[in-house]
Amino acid sequence: RGPAGRGMAAAAFERRVVRRAAEHHYLRVRLELPDGGARPNAAQFKQLVVTALRELHGEVGAALPVDILTYEEKTLSAILRVISSGLVKLWSALTLLGFYQNRRCAFRVLQTSPFLLALSGNSRELVLD
Numbered sequence: 001r002g003p004a005g006r007g008m009a010a011a012a013f014e015r016r017v018v019r020r021a022a023e024h025h026y027l028r029v030r031l032e033l034p035d036g037g038a039r040p041n042a043a044q045f046k047q048l049v050v051t052a053l054r055e056l057h058g059e060v061g062a063a064l065p066v067d068i069l070t071y072e073e074k075t076l077s078a079i080l081r082v083i084s085s086g087l088v089k090l091w092s093a094l095t096l097l098g099f100y101q102n103r104r105c106a107f108r109v110l111q112t113s114p115f116l117l118a119l120s121g122n123s124r125e126l127v128l129d
Helices: 042-062 084-096
Strands: 024-032 066-072 077-083 106-113
Touching (some): 024 084, 077 084
Antiparallel strands (some): 024 077, 024 106
């Protein structure tokens, strides 16, 4: 018999964690293009993201609010912000996009997080002397 059967009430502890769901998710992405040819500027990069959403999810997908917080034309890398409910739509659209200006291309999602600070540094990219 357990402690309750011996006249002692068993103490029940319940752990509750109340956490508000994140409003946005952030993605660090890189566009891979074959050598040569034009590199997209920030506006063209944004248009490419919208095109990817439209091709997979139609006009509703193209209306998904996606912000480009940073973009480096040299490395074709960006940090995107999307509402959390649209994360899967954005990720899938980027993954399935295959062409930019009739050239093969591929988006690589390098990191994702509900916290922007988590994307500020990547230990895999550290250069140690």
